[in-house]
Amino acid sequence: MPEEFGAGLLRVDLGPGVVAGFTTRHGGVSPAPWSSLDLGTSTGDDPARVQENRARLAAWVDAPVAFATQVHGDGVLALGPDDRDAWSAEHPPLSAGEADALVTDEDGLGLGVLVADCVPVLLADPVARVAGVAHAGRAGLAAGVVLRALDALLERGARAEDVRAAVGPSVCGRCYEVPEDLRASVSAVVPQAWATTDTGTPALDLAGGVLAQLAARGVVAEHVDRCTRTDADLFSHRRATAEGTTTGRQAGVVVLA
Numbered sequence: 359m360p361e362e363f364g365a366g367l368l369r370v371d372l373g374p375g376v377v378a379g380f381t382t383r384h385g386g387v388s389p390a391p392w393s394s395l396d397l398g399t400s401t402g403d404d405p406a407r408v409q410e411n412r413a414r415l416a417a418w419v420d421a422p423v424a425f426a427t428q429v430h431g432d433g434v435l436a437l438g439p440d441d442r443d444a445w446s447a448e449h450p451p452l453s454a455g456e457a458d459a460l461v462t463d464e465d466g467l468g469l470g471v472l473v474a475d476c477v478p479v480l481l482a483d484p485v486a487r488v489a490g491v492a493h494a495g496r497a498g499l500a501a502g503v504v505l506r507a508l509d510a511l512l513e514r515g516a517r518a519e520d521v522r523a524a525v526g527p528s529v530c531g532r533c534y535e536v537p538e539d540l541r542a543s544v545s546a547v548v549p550q551a552w553a554t555t556d557t558g559t560p561a562l563d564l565a566g567g568v569l570a571q572l573a574a575r576g577v578v579a580e581h582v583d584r585c586t587r588t589d590a591d592l593f594s595h596r597r598a599t600a601e602g603t604t605t606g607r608q609a610g611v612v613v614l615a
């Protein structure tokens with residue numbers, strides 16, 4: 359099981375010289391309903407608090423962490439030395455641009471992916487020294503965003519047999535109820551995502567789908583199998599919506615240290 363470090367980061371092992379993990383909602387400065395480590399910029403939270411929360415994450419992983427503006431697509435953005443400088447500045451940007459995956463071969467530049475039920479995926483080849491993150495919700499899973507991120511690593515010299523992956527906390531297949539036609543359309547592309555809720559209604563297992571996509575490419579992933587919908591230590595968009603409120607965003611992060 360991942361151990362917690364920093365105030366709220368679940369560490370995963372992606373190999374030597376790679377720092378990687380998933381944040382929980384703990385360890386930040388935001389008040390309810392974002393309490394407390396809200397790393398998102400589309401949540402209604404005060405950007406100054408989000409920047410402080412991001413600065414804490416950067417301190418825990420000992421590197422600046424870049425984030426994209428995620429749009430439920432399959433776009434991959436490659437970051438380099440100029441981005442490390444920009445995100446190391448006293449006033450870093452809020453976004454590196456629109457994308458649902460980031461890749462880099464730059465040491466000391468963290469890549470972050472924001473979620474609150476969707477699946478955060480971390481990738482690294484500790485031999486070729488390339489890393490990536492991907493955001494896979496229902497649309498991203500079907501569009502293959504995780505595979506686009508993996509392809510981007512391979513284009514930068516990674517080998518599938520050396521790539522290590524981690525799939526972080528997300529809403530589980532027993533909780534993620536969807537209309538029947540949505541289950542049908544997503545499972546037509548990714549059969550392993552087909553699921554049923556505890557009450558017998560149609561559902562999707564997004565993490566199961568991502569794990570199957572990676573396995574089909576020969577990549578074995580560690581799964582931090584915690585459900586955001588039912589785990590009070592994690593942000594859940596669905597839980598917040600059901601309660602008539604909003605919530606924050608947690609992150610997956612990977613750094614070539």
Ligand SMILES: [Zn+2]
Binds near residue numbers: 529530531534586587
């Ligand atoms: Zn669940």
